[in-house]
Amino acid sequence: MRIFDPHIHMTSRTTDDYEAMYAAGVRAVVEPAFWLGQPRTSPASFLDYFDALLGWEPFRAAQYGIAHHCTIALNPKEANDPRCVPVLDELPRYLVKDHVVAVGEIGYDSMTPAEDTALATQLQLAADHGLPALVHTPHRDKLAGLRRTLDVVRESALPVEHVLIDHLNETTVKEAKDGGCWLGFSVYPDTKMDEERMVAVLEEYGPEKVLVNSAADWGKSDPLKTRKVADALLKAGFTEDDVDRVLWRNPVAFYGLSGRLDLDVAGTDATHEGNSILRGVPKTATPEA
């Protein structure tokens, strides 16, 4: 089984997680830029983070045979802090880079005017750079947030088919689907979706344009949730082709809209001068933080 986790914050995870993810079948991930738990106070803090998403993190992933791409953005929460907003001026030089496969995560947190501006500005940046956009839906007042998100997307220069709406659930999936977006579901231990509800949503709405992610981060989360959903789908009678479509082909198709997806990790990052860095023999540690 091959798995593409289209939304996971590997910066917050240990190297052991990469090993376990590879063993579970994960071969590709996309890491969206987001906040750190502790609020940032300056653009410089974003830049070091973006550089890590384009440097250290793909290297760490490649050591375990996992292709790593990222999305870059000012997240909605920190769009409300005027000290952070100037990072918008730095985004264009990141959005041209190989391995940046979308603008994201953007969207709403508290649905403030500052978030309106950041969302509209960054949808335009996505259109300007030939990138799709990863738009999350707010945790609070979710349905209203989805509707407002869809309105802003429709008013933007970015085609709705180039937008992935994430953190969907039973109350928001229908309107997002009717709106023509790609449909993202985050499967968490206690909040967001779980495996059984994910099966039910797929039974009702089908696998078309559906992506499932772990959204694992520093919170109580599980980077193997993608595999657990795959197993639950098979158990519920979905075919291996259905599972491959949701957990591999759909994320490849969506992020492939960037023209920048490079899934051949073994041929590039995992070797150095013919010397594989995928060392896994006991007592032979790999370079780590």
Added chain:
Amino acid sequence: MWELRIAEAGRRCGPEHAEAARVLLLHTAGADAPALARVYRQGTADERRAVLEALPHLVDGPEALPIVEDALRTNDTRLVAAAVGPYAARHLDAHNWRHAVLKCLFTGVPVDSVADLPRRARADAELARMLDDYAAERRAADRPVPHDLYRVLDLTGHPATPTGTGAPDSVTDPTAPDGKES
């Protein structure tokens, strides 16, 4: 404009040709030390590696050393390997050069990557001492001593010691460094 081309070299030329394309762009642009520093600072790991590859051909003096020193502070073996090229051989001071060699052994970067290794290692008693101590530390932990360590020690011209590098049976797995760098 050429800096944009450097950023997008992977998707324009294919990942297997991206590094060559970036190095050629840096040559064609005649990038000087400030330009290289800017491209490096704003670059992804792939772009940074291209800067390190191009460096010895574009800068004669030591003014670009901060780029090499930055790369040697990372734990990305691709950057470490690129940092110990001919530019480092020419300009890196003895202390930092010895630490770079030791870092290669720590992180599993083949010492074949270290440019001009025989000349700089020759008669370097301090490097020999560091190698010997590292071998002793590995042996104390019952870990294999990298084969490359003995190669470099040979180049210093200093003999192995019984407590450190003395036991030939400790030459086991050349790809089994400790790797923990921080």
